[in-house]
Amino acid sequence: MRIMDGPPGARTGAAPLLAVDVAGIRCANPVWAASGCAGYGRELAAAWPLSALGALCVKGTSLEPWRGNPGPRVAETACGMLNAIGLQNPGVDHLLTRDLPWLVRQGTAVVVNIVGRTIEEYAAVARRLGDAPAGAVAGVELNISCPNVREGGLQFGADLGAAAEVTAAVREATSLPLLVKLSPNVTDVAAFAAAVERAGADGVSLINTLLGMRIDVAARRPILANLTGGLSGPACKPVALRMVWEVAGSVSIPVVGIGGIATGLDAAEFLLAGASAVQVGTAIFRDPWAPVRVRDELEAWLRAQGMASAREAVGAGRP
Amino acid sequence: MEAPGPAGGPDRRRRSPWVREEALVLAQDQGGPDWFRLLLRAPRIAPLAWPGQFLQVAVRPVATGLPGPAGAPDLAGSDPLLPRPLSICTLDPEGGSLSVVYRVAGRGTALLASARPGERLALLGPLGLSFPDPGGAASRPLHLVGGGLGIPPLACAAAWARAGGRRPQALLGARGAAGLAGAAEVAACGAPVQAVTEDGSAGVRGLVTDVLRERLAPGDEVWSCGPPAMLAAVQRLCAAQGAEAWLCVERAMACGFGVCLGCAVARSDGGGFLRACVDGPVFRAGDVDVAEPRR
Ligand SMILES: Cc1cc2nc3c(=O)[nH]c(=O)nc-3n(C[C@H](O)[C@H](O)[C@H](O)COP(=O)(O)OP(=O)(O)OC[C@H]3O[C@@H](n4cnc5c(N)ncnc54)[C@H](O)[C@@H]3O)c2cc1C
Numbered sequence: 211m212r213i214m215d216g217p218p219g220a221r222t223g224a225a226p227l228l229a230v231d232v233a234g235i236r237c238a239n240p241v242w243a244a245s246g247c248a249g250y251g252r253e254l255a256a257a258w259p260l261s262a263l264g265a266l267c268v269k270g271t272s273l274e275p276w277r278g279n280p281g282p283r284v285a286e287t288a289c290g291m292l293n294a295i296g297l298q299n300p301g302v303d304h305l306l307t308r309d310l311p312w313l314v315r316q317g318t319a320v321v322v323n324i325v326g327r328t329i330e331e332y333a334a335v336a337r338r339l340g341d342a343p344a345g346a347v348a349g350v351e352l353n354i355s356c357p358n359v360r361e362g363g364l365q366f367g368a369d370l371g372a373a374a375e376v377t378a379a380v381r382e383a384t385s386l387p388l389l390v391k392l393s394p395n396v397t398d399v400a401a402f403a404a405a406v407e408r409a410g411a412d413g414v415s416l417i418n419t420l421l422g423m424r425i426d427v428a429a430r431r432p433i434l435a436n437l438t439g440g441l442s443g444p445a446c447k448p449v450a451l452r453m454v455w456e457v458a459g460s461v462s463i464p465v466v467g468i469g470g471i472a473t474g475l476d477a478a479e480f481l482l483a484g485a486s487a488v489q490v491g492t493a494i495f496r497d498p499w500a501p502v503r504v505r506d507e508l509e510a511w512l513r514a515q516g517m518a519s520a521r522e523a524v525g526a527g528r529p
Numbered sequence: 530m531e532a533p534g535p536a537g538g539p540d541r542r543r544r545s546p547w548v549r550e551e552a553l554v555l556a557q558d559q560g561g562p563d564w565f566r567l568l569l570r571a572p573r574i575a576p577l578a579w580p581g582q583f584l585q586v587a588v589r590p591v592a593t594g595l596p597g598p599a600g601a602p603d604l605a606g607s608d609p610l611l612p613r614p615l616s617i618c619t620l621d622p623e624g625g626s627l628s629v630v631y632r633v634a635g636r637g638t639a640l641l642a643s644a645r646p647g648e649r650l651a652l653l654g655p656l657g658l659s660f661p662d663p664g665g666a667a668s669r670p671l672h673l674v675g676g677g678l679g680i681p682p683l684a685c686a687a688a689w690a691r692a693g694g695r696r697p698q699a700l701l702g703a704r705g706a707a708g709l710a711g712a713a714e715v716a717a718c719g720a721p722v723q724a725v726t727e728d729g730s731a732g733v734r735g736l737v738t739d740v741l742r743e744r745l746a747p748g749d750e751v752w753s754c755g756p757p758a759m760l761a762a763v764q765r766l767c768a769a770q771g772a773e774a775w776l777c778v779e780r781a782m783a784c785g786f787g788v789c790l791g792c793a794v795a796r797s798d799g800g801g802f803l804r805a806c807v808d809g810p811v812f813r814a815g816d817v818d819v820a821e822p823r824r
Pocket residue numbers: 286583613614615616617629630631632633634635636637638639678681682778779780781782805810
């Protein structure tokens with residue numbers, strides 16, 4: 211695993227317990243908000259200061275605005291939920307002109323989750339991020355794992371060659387720290403992590419949602435208009451943790467753990483498995499304060515363990 | 530706070546800052562074969578709320594005094610995962626209380642039905658945009674048109690309209706008398722109620738829109754909440770009659786405060802989707818296509 215640079219607080223002489231640097235993205239703490247679960251930050255900022263987050267991953271952003279899927283788009287499952295939003299978003303220009311200028315003033319690292327229908331579109335979004343003021347975008351999270359769109363999702367995330375190709379094209383298009391967000395809908399996730407590492411990724415984040423479905427037995431039809439959707443929430447945590455474990459053991463770039471994290475001890479499990487940071491997604495829907503609570507609970511756990519830094523926990527659960 | 534006005538005249542809907550609150554269950558009683566009334570003490574949320582807004586209600590009471598380390602996996606807390614959106618039925622801002630009236634539609638609402646006085650329920654709210662501020666046009670007829678579980682929010686709406694000097698008239702429909710959940714609350718809030726049932730077991734037999742068609746005059750105002758087919762009929766009727774309609778639209782939703790984009794409502798101009806939770810649930814009838822695509 212790559213040894214990370216000094217945390218931001220190091221310069222001031224403080225000894226920040228939680229500060230981490232993940233693939234060149236400097237964060238006050240290892241708890242981020244997951245893409246698609248925090249919008250562009252405005253709604254959550256009404257409840258708590260976004261500076262409490264290690265980073266905010268914005269909603270999947272495309273070159274042009276995307277409409278998204280018709281409803282119903284969400285359905286609850288046992289300790290989880292399915293979604294088929296279809297990457298509705300107002301496009302990268304809207305992000306650059308409306309949301310980013312506001313977001314950078316909130317004092318959190320902004321990670322832009324990017325999507326495209328073709329390799330060229332992905333690269334074009336990444337290139338457009340170069341128009342943002344220096345430092346406004348902390349990193350790019352390349353989403354090749356959305357299960358809810360025909361093009362620009364699993365077409366790249368479930369094909370080793372395509373995953374490497376789109377990673378290389380985006381690497382070429384931006385000098386920002388580049389995370390590739392991996393899909394769990396593959397047999398050997400570590401092979402995908404290795405492929406994108408070779409193609410120039412600075413880190414990987416995982417998991418995106420697990421492809422699933424529900425059927426309304428009264429109507430005898432699938433509940434989601436899209437028929438299938440992505441499973442998220444606590445129900446998917448064991449799968450996510452196992453995949454983070456496999457990936458962290460097989461690449462040398464940092465790993466960001468995602469999937470069902472709702473408490474500080476959930477986050478601790480992911481760090482112990484080898485994640486350098488975590489993202490909180492669906493838990494926000496149940497409790498808008500979840501990321502702050504996860505951070506505070508993680509901090510309490512680190513202190514109770516007698517650890518001087520969150521970095522000490524990373525991979526500490528590996529034999 | 531007033532919402533930004535779309536085309537078509539001033540937008541008088543209100544938005545509130547939302548907060549969380551562990552509300553005390555004051556009373557819960559069964560009002561019909563499949564519906565309940567739940568009275569809650571919510572002194573933070575009640576003073577912020579406006580009729581038409583809703584709450585996200587965690588259906589299991591807050592567990593207190595359980596042993597275990599902070600931050601431990603809260604498995605019971607994840608089941609059910611999501612809170613349930615319920616409209617505010619009656620509202621007492623000064624007394625710090627409010628009520629919801631809900632149908633047992635599935636597991637979540639069945640769990641809620643077992644909440645007992647003295648227990649606490651976690652609420653998030655008030656969420657979404659209210660009905661339009663009713664003040665300023667005392668003589669303008671206002672019809673409150675509700676169907677089934679769309680009836681409850683019309684209770685506090687009636688009280689608000691009365692306080693604003695209006696004389697609202699309610700048309701409340703259901704399949705049969707037992708389905709008129711919240712109709713008594715609407716009447717108690719000061720709107721004369723005409724019940725309309727499909728089987729004729731209460732009020733007149735038929736559909737609310739049959740009666741509305743006879744009553745509606747150009748320039749009237751309509752506030753409506755109910756199933757998509759009813760809202761679509763109200764929408765057509767009001768457009769044909771030149772009446773101003775505001776529709777409260779319900780969609781399956783996850784977060785309730787705007788981040789997940791789950792509760793999509795199609796814009797009538799074909800320009801994509803709005804969110805029921807923050808761009809509504811009350812919409813100007815001309816702005817949205819209320820028919821659920823397919824279920
Ligand atoms: C803004 C808003 C206000 C609402 N106000 C009220 C109210 O005042 N009283 C009331 O009884 N109900 C209201 N509802 C509907 C209520 O939220 C659902 O009936 C409830 O979530 C069902 O939960 P459940 O776990 O019991 O059923 P589930 O097992 O989750 O679902 C049972 C059935 O209800 C459907 N359903 C699930 N969620 C919704 C939803 N959000 N809207 C419509 N149908 C849904 C499901 O598709 C399924 O067919 C409102 C919904 C919204 C969006």
